[in-house]
Amino acid sequence: MAESVFTQNISTPKDVSQPQDRIRRLVWKIAIATLLLMAVGSATRVMNAGLACPDWPLCYGQLVPTQQMNLQVFLEWFHRLDAALIGVSAIALTSLAWWNRKLLPSWLPWASTFALGLIVFQGVLGGLTVTEMLRFDIVTAHLGTALLFFVTLLAIGITLTPYKGTGVAGSLPWVGLTAAILVYLQSLLGGLVASQWALRQCFGGSQLCTVMNSHIAGVVPATLATLVVVVMAWRRPALHTTLRQLANLAGGLVVLQILLGVATFRLHLQVEPLTVAHQAIGAALLGALVAFTVFAFRDNAAAKARNTSNTDVFAA
Known part of the structure; x- marks a missing residue:
């Protein structure tokens, strides 16, 4: 099993490599955005901005709280924005993997689905951090899931790399x-x-x-x-x-x-x-x-x- 996963990318026909290359580039972009998301999340915590937006998923009932915007609100709002973009990208990744599944390694659609499941769970934890007033176990699980999502993306991207x-x-x-x-x-x-x-x-x-x-x-x-x-x-x-x-x-x-x-x-x-x-x-x-x-x-x-x-x- 390990042999088939790690060696089937050594030589691929052009019609197979094109969707694989697109997916690999998308995976790396999501991974970079996730690393940025974790850094912004850390800044949100140390700046005591975790509850700067008192509601969820909106912020003060708005997509962009222009009137309430300050550094703390911006950090929490941008953190949510980045998370939303990553979520949409994860949906796109999974859709591409399943759409092109006949041209891709058999494990890739399932790995993409697993990554999507992690980011959905991460979104639920993100909402709970607000509604549960930054309960420490939820905040810790929020970080742990983000790291697991990050390394899953890395594993996918590296396995697809020649x-x-x-x-x-x-x-x-x-x-x-x-x-x-x-x-x-x-x-x-x-x-x-x-x-x-x-x-x-x-x-x-x-x-x-x-x-x-x-x-x-x-x-x-x-x-x-x-x-x-x-x-x-x-x-x-x-x-x-x-x-x-x-x-x-x-x-x-x-x-x-x-x-x-x-x-x-x-x-x-x-x-x-x-x-x-x-x-x-x-x-x-x-x-x-x-x-x-x-x-x-x-x-x-x-x-x-x-x-x-x-x-x-x-x-x-």
Whole structure:
């Protein structure tokens, strides 16, 4: 199954590659918009703008609340606008995938449908964050679903990207997957800290310190797993350049993320851009690890396909 998923894009006729290329470009555009959406969502939270629009899905009963518009209202309104555009794009993606399903890999329509389901669920959670007055578990689930939608898009886009590996990835896909899962869980802990304002409450009255300390402790396994990916990548001289670059990117991002986390902690969340950057870099780190993992799986699948082909030739 993994072999068929990761190798059927190596050579495709022109009539197949055209819809596939269109879908791949659309997927990357949605992924970029989703990363922006998460950054704006983080800015909305740190600027206390989560309830700047007191109703949902409209804002003050209007599509564009011009009379009430200020920075906080704009952040919440733009966050919803971006989310709506992503939702429409996800519908278009799923429609294209099913319409052209005979020319596309069999998994693509189902993967697109799964992504659409995530964004619909995300929209429901977005509404509940307002109607439930920013309840911390809903806000955390809102972030977790956004990250899952983001990495789903990355996995789809990377699987559709032409790639011929060197076949030396070995165990790297599983190491990369482990690192990605740890970073995802750490991001959820970070979302829990943010949604409960645990850092400020711990500093102010020694409340929720367990939540904050759990996030701090979670840095260790996520960082170590990412660094293992970097070291193992460099210990394979024949590794494909793309995998090596993604490993280096993940290593650089994890160092930057730690520095931003330390600065945010030291400054007691007083510098909002640092807090926003901390979440955005965390999402980018997760994305880099997911990209590395998918490419590494494709590397191994292509190597297995070549070995099978060579065996068949010798047997003949």
